[in-house]
Amino acid sequence: MPAKKPTRTxxxxxxxxxxxxxxxxxxxxREDVTAATRINGSTLYRVESAQARPQLRTLHTLCDLYGVDEAEREELLALTKDSGKQGWLETYPSELPTxxxxxxxxxxxxxTIRNYESLFVPGLLQTEDYARAVIRGTVPLATDEQVEDRVxxxxxxxxxxxxxxxLRLRAIVDEAVLRRVVGGPCVMREQLLHLGTMAKLPHVEVQVIRFESGxxxxxxxxxxxxxFPEPADPAVVYIDSMAGDLFLEGDVEVDRYSLILEQLIGVALSPDESRQLIGTVAAGMTAED
Known part of the structure; x- marks a missing residue:
């Protein structure tokens, strides 16, 4: 079995x-570094693209070559030692895709998380039953254990x-998110009521794009x-698709998606109008499965 790729942090x-x-x-x-140190070029590329953590020996060699002083060397060593920390996720990392x-x-x-969803309630705002129905529907080959791990x-x-x-959350959703009955009317009604409640929190904004918007x-x-809170940590765009998950980190891509999000905010109902619509759709759901 191939070794699992290190989790990026x-x-x-x-x-x-x-x-x-x-x-x-x-x-x-990179070619100069390889010639001077014999560190493999592909290894250096993986380290510089956050795909691999450097061995301490490699890090010391690079620090020597770059003329890094003791204070900065200690900071880099601390980053290297802490770079694999995963918090609560260490409880079950192997059950989740990398x-x-x-x-x-x-x-x-x-x-801050700014999330646009066209088909699902954002994961941070899902109820347990809705999440379970979504996972079962979108990952049909998952075992019961795998489904429960994801839930x-x-x-x-x-x-x-x-x-x-x-966390500050701004969620923009298409009206289809409200209308698609996931898990049955009872589960969906509970989900919509929960969404409306969460949308009242001061750090959560939910906006809906009506079908009439075209x-x-x-x-x-x-x-x-x-x-992220630190200026040293630039924003990331995450896209989850049938072809696989994708992280975009370049300034051009991040700026493009930021602009798209601002356009979506302009098209969507206001937060107050969105809460009213969510409540109306919830009231129209029957209580029977």
Whole structure:
């Protein structure tokens, strides 16, 4: 069985960015580093793109080559040692796909999540029964145990919205999210009532794009913009698709999705109007399965 790829964390991203900066400040290409140190070029690329953590020996060699002083060397060593920390996810990392694990870790360290969804209630706002119905419907080959692992992870993620410094969430959803009856009318009604309740929290905004709005920039698919509290940690775009999960980290891509999100906010109902619509749709759901 092939070794599982290391889970990316913010610390790993920060370490990779700092090592790239040090190499470029020294005026060296990756080929130059390989020639001077015999560190494999593909290994260096993986370290600088946050796909692998450097061995301590490799890190010391790079620090020597780049002329890093003792204080900065200690910071890099600390980042390396802490780069694999995963918090609560360590309870069951092997049961979750690697890219989903990466997303959860980024989400757990975020300041703000801006989420557009065209078909589902955002995961952070799902009820347990709705989440279970979604997972069973979208991952039909999953075992009961795998389904419950994912439900448990989703519910645990929602703790980010509670506490003294909760995550700020802005969710834009297409009206189809409200109208598609997932898990039956009873489950869907409970979900809509929960969505309306969560939308009243001061750190949660929910906006709905009506069918009458016609075509809009979100129709190609859902995405998440993740913003972090530290300036050293640039925003990330996360896209979950049938072809696989994708993280976009370049300035051009992040700016493009930020612009799309602003356009969607402009098309959507206001938060107050959205809560009213959610309540109306919930009231129209029958209480019988």
């Amino acid at each position: 913010l610390r790993m991203r920060r370490l990779a960015a700092e090592l790239r900066r040090l190499r470029e400040s020294a005026g060296l290409s 890219e989903y694990t990466n997303y959860i870790l980024f989400e757990s360290e975020a300041r 448990r992870a989703r519910l645990q993620r929602q703790e980010l919205l509670h506490g003294t410094e909760p 075509a809009h920039p979100g129709m190609p698919g859902s995405f998440v913009l993740i913003d």
